[in-house]
């Protein structure tokens with residue numbers, strides 16, 4: 001189904017995360033130990049509130065863990081300075097959030113070019129590269145449109161193009177198929193496999209969507225902040 005995994009993309013060791021609300025501190029992740037491999041499409045699945053978003057946020061350098069270490073492509077990311085961490089994310093990680101977070105005042109290609117421009121690329125070249133990525137996603141013909149002139153599915157493809165345009169080695173997606181019908185959802189997963197997974201690149205997807213569970217190489221199930229299953233398929237009782 002996919003290239004054989006050859007290297008560790010992420011190594012999470014003894015992660016815990018607490019949140020404090022008022023006087024109370026609540027531990028929402030406990031004792032998490034996970035390796036994510038390049039060459040694999042890894043799903044993180046679990047009920048609402050089980051800690052999926054918290055976990056991927058920690059895995060990709062957005063949220064500090066309370067305890068434990070996270071290595072991404074062999075870099076101990078939470079021992080970087082703030083500036084180094086921002087740069088590390090910019091160069092190595094692409095994000096696809098459930099809300100597409102497109103900038104309303106600029107056209108689709110300019111939205112897709114944002115990571116390249118942030119990296120300092122010349123605007124003209126960045127736009128050309130963005131349109132080339134949009135072409136792979138079959139939306140190059142929408143390059144000059146503003147986000148509000150696009151359908152939801154087209155906006156999502158622009159968000160995917162933006163996540164992939166700088167060819168990050170790690171792509172992280174939060175519920176990418178939640179708003180899509182079954183066929184479009186499978187197409188997005190196929191696309192992610194095609195463009196975001198190879199022997200040196202990994203993709204992690206948070207999803208509730210049981211219509212696409214069969215497309216994963218590996219599924220981690222979270223329950224109440226703990227990993228309760230790690231395998232190629234969903235456990236039978238889910």
Ligand SMILES: Nc1ncnc2c1ncn2[C@@H]1O[C@H](COP(=O)(O)OP(=O)(O)OP(=O)(O)O)[C@@H](O)[C@H]1O
Pocket residue numbers: 019020021028046047048049050051052053054055
């Ligand atoms: N900033 C925060 N402050 C306090 N509690 C938080 C914060 N963020 C998350 N939590 C709590 O941590 C737990 C895990 O939340 P998280 O968003 O990671 O779960 P999830 O599995 O992604 O849920 P969903 O599928 O609904 O998005 C929840 O109980 C949530 O209320």
